Amino acid sequence: MSHNHSHHHPTLSGKNLLLSIILNIIITIAQLVGGFISGSLALISDAIHNFSDVISLIISYVANILANKKKTSEAYTFGYKRAEIFAAFFNAISLIVIAVFLAIEAVKRFFTPQEIQTDLVIWLAILGIAVNGFSVLLLKKDATHNLNMKSAYLHLLTDMLTSVAVLIGGLLMKYYQIYWIDAILTLIISGYLIYMSWDILIKSVKILMLFAPEHIKIEEVALEVLKIESIKNIHHVHIWQLNDHGTHIEAHIEFEKDIKLSEFDVICEKIEKLLLDKYGIDHCNFQPEFIRDDEKDLIKQD
Structure with missing residues (x-):
């Protein structure tokens, strides 16, 4: 049995996320008080x-801390x-739920527009x-290479776009008494939120279900490995x-000859380098075989 793992991934401190949480708590309280006034x-x-985003950001922050822990154990x-x-x-599920809720509220508001104190709305929207x-x-930089940070980033981006919608709505209501525009903008933002969140949801489900990455075709990987001499x-x-950002492979490798363990290690190093360079697979675990009577299916559900 041979295995190799190489990890050279960016470490996220989480400090930017913590600062975002604090700022969003402040804006949530301000908007809630301002909304009632x-x-x-x-x-x-x-x-x-x-407020729902603050909860999601806290979850992302805790997850980031846990993910960066180096401690492992037998359990x-x-x-x-x-x-x-x-x-x-x-977070992806919560984003979709929020979007649906906002869309429903927007439809209701479209049919029952009401006059409000626009000055306070405008200034809080700017804030x-x-x-x-x-x-x-x-969070923009971390969002490019981390699914958790991307979901947090989208939460904040949607908050900003929502505030833009509220600002535009406030200005139009203040100067033109167009009270239905807020509902239209909210519907647009809800649609965008669902569209962006769906991608994160599908990607996270595939990882949790142990699906192979989309860019890796197992048959192609097998053909590349079989090009190495002595592998049957x-x-x-x-x-x-x-x-x-971590891809694993495990497989049974059958050899043409009854090779030594030292030879097996040399061949494993070749396979590991090939898979890392060509497919980004950074953790390999291989079981050697020679004239073993077992099924030779490329993919077999255990």
């Missing part, structure tokens, strides 16, 4: 939206590496844009992602 349902809904052999995937899964815009910039067959192949 101004009588604006849109502002109250935005505050509720922000937790992989540590907490999957914590961020669970967080991304939960929301500034705070959430700053938070978006804080590769079967019982499993390829999966532990998280969004």
Whole structure:
């Protein structure tokens, strides 16, 4: 049995996420109080939206801490590496639920527009844009290579867009008395939120279900391995992602001859380098075989 693992992934400190949480708590309280004072349902809904995002951001922050823990044990052999995937899964679902709720409220508001104190709405919307815009910039870099951070980033981006909608609605209501525009903008934002969240939801489900990454074709991997001299067959192949930046493979490798263990190690190093360079597979686990009477199916469900 041979295995290899190489991990050179970016470590996320979580400090930017913590700062975003603090800023969003402040804006949530401000919007909630302002919504009740101004009588604006849109502002109250935005505050509720922000509050749900604060909860999601806290979950992402805790997941980030757990994922960066190096500690493993006999009971937790992989540590907490999957914590961020669970967080991304939960956040994606919550985003879709929020979007549906906002869409329903927008439809109701479209048919029953009401006059509100627009000045307070406008200034709180500007504050929301500034705070959430700053938070978006804080997480933008980490969101490009981390599914959990991407879900948190989308929460904040949606908050900012919602505040933009509230601002536009406030200005149009103040100067043109167009009270239905807020509902239309909210529907557009809800659609965008569902569209973006669906991708994260599907990706996190595939990782949790141990699906092979989309860019890796197992038959192609097998053909590449079989090009290495002395390998007769590769079967019982499993390829999966532990998280969004770690890919594993395990397989049975049948040899033409009864080779020495030292020769097996040399061949394994060749396979490991091939799979890492060509497919990004950074953890390999191979079982050697010679004239073993077992099924030789490339993929076999255990």
